[in-house]
Amino acid sequence: MEIQRLIPLPAVFKITTELFETVKEVIEEEFPPGHRILLVSDSGDAKVYGEILHDVPHVSHAIFMRGGTIEDVMEVEEIIRSENVDVVLGVGGGRILDTVKLASSRTFIPSILVPTALSHDGIISPVAVIDFGDEIKSTRAIAPYGAIVDLNIISKAPLTFNLAGCGDLISNISALEDWKLAAELKGEKIDYFAYMLSKSGARSILYSEARPFSTGFFEDLAEGLAASGVSMIISGNSRPASGAEHLISHALDKILKAAHPHGIQVGIATLFTQRLRGSSVERIKAFYRKIGFPLSPMEIGISKEVFMDAVKLAPTTRKNRFTILDVKNSPDDWEEAFEVYFE
Ligand SMILES: [Zn+2]
Numbered sequence: 001m002e003i004q005r006l007i008p009l010p011a012v013f014k015i016t017t018e019l020f021e022t023v024k025e026v027i028e029e030e031f032p033p034g035h036r037i038l039l040v041s042d043s044g045d046a047k048v049y050g051e052i053l054h055d056v057p058h059v060s061h062a063i064f065m066r067g068g069t070i071e072d073v074m075e076v077e078e079i080i081r082s083e084n085v086d087v088v089l090g091v092g093g094g095r096i097l098d099t100v101k102l103a104s105s106r107t108f109i110p111s112i113l114v115p116t117a118l119s120h121d122g123i124i125s126p127v128a129v130i131d132f133g134d135e136i137k138s139t140r141a142i143a144p145y146g147a148i149v150d151l152n153i154i155s156k157a158p159l160t161f162n163l164a165g166c167g168d169l170i171s172n173i174s175a176l177e178d179w180k181l182a183a184e185l186k187g188e189k190i191d192y193f194a195y196m197l198s199k200s201g202a203r204s205i206l207y208s209e210a211r212p213f214s215t216g217f218f219e220d221l222a223e224g225l226a227a228s229g230v231s232m233i234i235s236g237n238s239r240p241a242s243g244a245e246h247l248i249s250h251a252l253d254k255i256l257k258a259a260h261p262h263g264i265q266v267g268i269a270t271l272f273t274q275r276l277r278g279s280s281v282e283r284i285k286a287f288y289r290k291i292g293f294p295l296s297p298m299e300i301g302i303s304k305e306v307f308m309d310a311v312k313l314a315p316t317t318r319k320n321r322f323t324i325l326d327v328k329n330s331p332d333d334w335e336e337a338f339e340v341y342f343e
Pocket of ligand 1: 120121168241242246262266
């Protein structure tokens with residue numbers, strides 16, 4: 001018997017408009033002199049932020065890379081070992097942050113992540129998406145020690161990335177309904193703290209009163225995505241933030257030659273899965289209209305046929321994830337739910 005459970009959580013989460021000062025402060029507070037910090041930065045558009053952070057205290061080594069492959073992870077691991085690094089500071093998009101997350105997990109040292117876009121809820125999460133050559137895998141990792149979000153950087157990121165972050169967060173609404181369904185029909189256990197955090201993450205953006213893509217809006221988005229990430233750390237899997245709508249997106253990734261951003265796909269699929277289960281979509285649609293989020297697959301060039309193929313393939317993309325697609329599994333049900341895109 002345990003009196004309580006112990007779950008390691010990230011220690012630092014900061015939202016700022018002064019990147020250099022905030023990172024410097026965090027490092028001075030958390031990692032006093034004597035620590036050796038490796039900076040891993042995106043070598044593309046975000047290189048400029050890496051160059052800024054090169055001068056924060058204790059950065060003893062820096063590399064600039066594209067990131068995202070297992071070779072990149074191994075390269076970072078190699079430097080961590082050979083340079084006796086104590087902390088990794090990662091700055092960039094998902095590819096860099098996931099590279100840092102996995103390399104620091106495999107060497108058991110903490111990481112601090114500075115995202116340059118808010119495109120998904122994987123920043124503070126125990127998962128790294130890495131290209132292993134033959135396939136791209138979601139790999140278990142230790143969640144970062146901390147994350148620092150600079151709203152000035154985020155506001156300069158391409159709109160589609162930030163829209164994707166909104167879609168990924170809204171998709172929690174569908175994922176949570178699938179979790180409840182699995183509890184009801186399959187006896188799956190709901191971890192209430194994870195449930196609650198995921199829900200409040202989605203609500204932070206759905207009910208945000210800030211003007212779309214203003215600083216206040218990005219603050220709500222950053223907090224929501226962080227809450228969603230922590231919900232996955234607490235539950236120990238992606239259940240609180242990934243249901244049928246994520247399975248449809250995984251299937252689209254397999255079918256389409258060039259998939260769209262994850263958050264855009266799951267956000268569009270959420271309308272379908274919510275209609276399929278008979279839940280109201282009006283509030284979500286109103287939010288999508290407000291921020292200019294695509295309201296149908298056709299709007300991003302995905303035909304009805306391709307979308308339906310993805311719905312059919314979806315349950316096979318992940319074993320042991322019971323969703324509404326296991327209950328409403330006839331083409332007639334899907335046909336009816338697809339009407340949500342024409343209203
Ligand atoms: Zn997601």
